[in-house]
Amino acid sequence: MKKYFTLMILAVLGGLFVMSCDRTDTVAVEDNDTYPVMKDVTGTFTNGNTYTLSQSLNIANSDVVLVYRNYNSNTSNSAVWQLIPKTYYLSGGNELDYNFLFDASKVEIYTEANFDQTTMTTAEKNTYLNNQTFRIVLVPASRASRTSAAAPKVNYEDYNAVVKYYNLKEPK
16 A cells, blocks of 8 residues: 555656656747739730730749739729639620649730620720739648548638738738
């Protein structure tokens, strides 16, 4: 019984010792590949530029590239960002697509259509081709591809959710 009592006292004292140790070590870690990048591109799609806007940008192979179109481009309304690729259905069965390609040094944003884009009305050109603003957002793939149930998920179609999740600062 005495041996049992001694072991119990040692266990309680050991537990108190462990609980009293302060383990608040701080380790600074610099993660250079996870800062998000945002870049705005504004331009007009024409036959002369093959309906393509190009933006030079250093893109790491570990980055996810997101491109948003300001739905209110060429208006005085506040920016409303919409993820592309996106198809717009115009009158007469016409379809206009926004899409993008990228490599390690640039992003190309372009339009494609099932009709000759030079035949668009002035109103359609002002809405879809003239003075269009896009926002390119680079986010780290390591965070973008989390599959853990504990990891927060972000809806990439919701620009504001992406800004909040990645703590992005609006470009100047």
